[in-house]
Amino acid sequence: MAKFCGKVGFWTTAETEPGIWTETIVEKTYRGDIVRNISNFSLMESVNGTTTLNNSISIVADPYATQNYQNMRYVVLNGFKWKITSVDLQYPRIVLSVGGEYRGD
Numbered sequence: 001m002a003k004f005c006g007k008v009g010f011w012t013t014a015e016t017e018p019g020i021w022t023e024t025i026v027e028k029t030y031r032g033d034i035v036r037n038i039s040n041f042s043l044m045e046s047v048n049g050t051t052t053l054n055n056s057i058s059i060v061a062d063p064y065a066t067q068n069y070q071n072m073r074y075v076v077l078n079g080f081k082w083k084i085t086s087v088d089l090q091y092p093r094i095v096l097s098v099g100g101e102y103r104g105d
Helices: 063-067
Strands: 002-017 020-036 039-042 050-053 055-060 072-077 080-090 093-101
Touching (some): 055 072
Antiparallel strands (some): 002 072, 039 050, 080 093
């Protein structure tokens, strides 16, 4: 089982001025294990093809992660941001399923 040390992006809203709220991403560093490591390459959707991961990453949860797990958006793995498709709470760990490349959506 491979080890993981990387950033997880959390979507948050903050009041920048009275009555004005903006959406931001907060990145936190976590450690854990890569439980499943599979990638797929497809030419069906575009000319250049797309790479999709089917990875599962088990991170050691801290209080921030357990309180904000529903706001997790991406994981930085091998220098790329990958979209989190599902979150499984297995205290004291959180298992993240990772899919396609994160593009800010």
